[in-house]
Amino acid sequence: DAKTTQPPSMDCAEGRAANLPCNHSTISGNEYVYWYRQIHSQGPQYIIHGLKNNETNEMASLIITEDRKSSTLILPHATLRDTAVYYCIVRDIFGNQFYFGTGTSLTVIP
């Protein structure tokens, strides 16, 4: 499975959109992009995933570039409870290993 690169930390003002980037330049055609977040030392929580098309659910939106080498997770109206570490992962549809890396620590500022 390909690996990902994320900025180590970001700040976002409460109520504004948080845009978290991820580079996955070696992604292959059958690999999905997944996003998880971890609040304090709790178990990571699934947010969203996609293959080629942009995706949206009740938590976030996922924008994947046309060449699929990067993606952006968008939290449309960040709240203080969105302060967490966000992980971008790529996984083959039949893949066995998830490489979480060190993620992006997002701090939402009042």
Add this chain to the structure above:
Amino acid sequence: EAQVTQNPRYLITVTGKKLTVTCSQNMNHEYMSWYRQDPGLGLRQIYYSMNVEVTDKGDVPEGYKVSRKEKRNFPLILESPSPNQTSLYFCASSYSTGELFFGEGSRLTVL
């Protein structure tokens, strides 16, 4: 309620004393895996299992054993724990092609 349950949640032990961290899921998932999390190193995979009696090494398997005799259970065994295995451990499960569901974590300290 769909969940992944780990026990114990907290454990302090001594070097060389065998211990087992249990993991159980109630979602009939085929795939289960163990991770350890250390400051600055993120989540690293220890072992995973694609189904009953099928297990394989992840990135950091040294010092650990696992078994998958039943679909719902995937215990992590430390035969002779050492201080460098002090860490926060997570168990996770999923359908073969789905997202991972994580347990609440087990914080292990080896003295």
